[in-house]
Amino acid sequence: MIILFRIRRWLFKYIYHLIIILSLPLISLFSYNHLLNNHYHPKLINYTTLNQLYINNNTLFDNLFHSNKITSKFPISERSFSSLNDDVFQYGCRDPIMESSKNKRLNAAFVVLARNTEIDGVILSMRSLERRFNQWFNYPWIFLNDEPFNDEFKSRVEEVSSGEINFGLINSLNWHFPNNLENSPFFNEVVENQGDRGIMYGNMKSYHNMCRFYSGFFFEHPLIKDLEFYWRVEPDVEFYCDLTYDPFLEMKKNNKKYGFTITIKELINTVPNLFKLTNKFIIENNIKLPDTWSLFSNNMKFFKGENEINYKDVKNLDDFFRNLIKNTKYNYAKNVINNNNSDNDKQIPSKLLSKLNKLIINHSNSLPKSINEKFNDESYNLCHFWSNFEIASNELFTSPQYKAYYKFLEDSNGFFTERWGDAPIHSLAAGMFLNLSEIHYFRDIGYKHSTIGHCPYNSPNQLPYIPSDKFKHQVLPQDEIYMSEIDPPIKNPLINSNLGASGCRCRCPSDHREVENSGGSCSSLWLKLNDNNFPNSNSLTNHQLNLDLIENWALNSLMDWINNNGNIDDWEISQSERDLLSKNVI
Structure with a gap:
């Protein structure tokens, strides 16, 4: 009996494992098909309602972009956008083979700053960008390092690139802080202290070196200085859409000097004094600020009156009216x-x-309990272009104005006493030296770095994918299958509109979290400032609200409310009243 029982148990176990083994291909196929068919979808909202809000006198323009109630109902990512200042260069696809054959390449290149140990991440980024764009346009790659690249790095990148490759060494004097400074007890103490205070990358000397290099010396490198445009590429980034036109060419044709895909808020503890120093530079050099400056600054003096001190933390109209109700x-x-x-x-x-x-x-x-520090009646709103992706004119950063700005920051020692990133420095420079019309939002480029990503919906204007003869097919087969199953092009049947969908053959991750809709994003501010309907009276840059008149009106309104048996707790200022009050400017 015991022997029979053991035989039966052995047979059961054998049959069970056999079933599992035979089922694995089916399970894998099911899982993979499920992955292929699991797409990122919009809400398909009727945006005629949003259009009505634009012309509704009871809706403050600021609220269209900053009110949680409105943006949750009408996500920023699903709004169409086109303005006189900026628009995507192409909705959907062009024929990239035709584009590359009829247009000459510009003096431009991809630039990658990487160490030998980062080769795997570099290859991932190259595979993605070559497959999505460069296989047709064959722009060169430039790799920079503070130490020589080894043979493995060189051979592996050559296996992927469809354009020529150059390897550059960064001068030690441009990478490291001056010896007498970097080896001083003061330098080491302040850097270590940043780590003790939990400042991201604060105690990493190499990170301080990198940000300083990208802020000042990067543009002067022998391989970079003669370029007309550069496209900065980081290791371990991913591109979600095909780019079937030449972005360098379009930037030049449209007089664009700086291009971005993501704009978010910086961590305040990394740049506590950067904005103050930048304001000092502006005043000392008598710089006339362009409209772009509003993208990075809170104007904290858009009202004038006897009780200004009671509104010292106010940054915008919403804040102002909340304080007005409370103070009244x-x-x-x-x-x-x-x-x-x-x-x-x-x-x-x-x-x-x-x-x-x-x-x-x-x-x-x-x-x-604490007052936001302000300088010249402004404060830094912490918005900046995420420079791990940037397509920019080298002329901007080699200009005398930018060089003077960099030297001013360098002389302040802030590159080590604080943990400045190059992103806010590039951004504040753009705010000082460029008009909004000279900056381009590559909204049609799907891109992800770290945990933050942007991915547009596909335009109805799609074309079949045809690889280039120069494509080296280094993309993994399963990735190629995944990319070929593009997200369905968007056409909203409710209003016969494409929702501003601009992507070409995009495949967004099914669990994608769009940065445009996040609380830390500055995309809504960018769209607001560039909107053709952006009203001067609400821009808060050339007018000051008549605080005395507005406070007097509010107090009389509250007294009338109470005299008519209204509860003081329930008194508010309606949207229509806010709109009228916001027109009382000095």
Whole structure:
């Protein structure tokens, strides 16, 4: 019996494992097909409602882009966008073989700063960009390192590139801080202290070196300085869409000097004094700021009146009206209680008196515990272009203005006493030296670095994928199959619109989280400032709200409300009233 039982158990185990082994191909096929068919989809919202908000006098223009209520209902990523300042260069696909044959390549290149140990990440980025773009246009690759590249690095990148390759060594004097500084106890102490305070990459000397190099010496490297445009590429990045036109050529034709895909907020503890120093540079050099400056600064002096100090943390109209409501209730309560304590025959009922006293206490407790530092009545909103992707004119960063700005920052020692990234420095320079019309949002380029990504919906204008003869087919077969199953082109049946979908043969990850819709994104601000309907009265750059007049109106409104038996807690300022009040400027 024991022997029979063991035989039966062995047979059961054998048959069980056999079934599992035979099922594996089917399981894999099912999983892979599920992956292929699991696409990233829009909500397909009826955007005629959003269009009505644009012309609705009760809707403040700022709220169309910054109100959580509106942006959650109408996500930024699904809004069509085209303005006189900027638009995507191509909605959908062109024929890249025809494009590359009829147009001569510009003096431009991809530039990669990498170490030998980062070769795997470099290959991933190259495979993606060669497959999505460069197989047709064959632009050269430039690799920079602070030490010589080894043979493995050189041979592996040559296996992928369809364009020529150059390897450059960074001068030690341009990579390292001066010896007398880098080896000083002060330098080491402040760098280590940044790590102790939890500042990202703060205690990594190599990171400080890299950001300083990208901010000042990168553009002067012998392999870079004569380029008209460069495209910066990082290791371990991914491109989600085919790019079937020459972005360098389009930048030149449209007089664009800087191009980006992602704009987000910087970590404040990495740049605590960068904006203050930049403001000092602006004042000392008498720089007349262009419209782009509004993308990076909060104008904290867009109102003028006797009680300005009560609005010292206000950054925008929403903040202003929240403070106005709070301050009006507080001032009313304070006036009533003062009158009640004076020789006055008319005493306030104890119940109302208790409520007003509570309101005053709550107001005091809700005062900001820290004040946002401001310089020349402005503060840094922390927005910046994420420079791990940038297509830029080298002329911008080799200009006398930029060189003077970099030297000013270098002399401040901020590149090591703080952990400045090159991204906010490039961005603030663009804010000082370029108009909005000279900057381009590559909204049609799907891109991901680290955990942050942008991926557009596919335009109805699609063409079949045809590889170039120069494509080296280094993409893995499963990746090629994945990319061939593109996301369905978007056409909203509700309004017969493409939602501004611009992508060419995009394949977004099914779990994609669009950066345009995130709280840390500055895309909505970019779209707002470039909108053709952006109103001067709300731009808060050339006008100041008449604070005395507005406060007087608000107090009278509240008194009328209470005299008509309204509850002080329920008094608000309607959207239409806000719109009218925002026109009272000095």
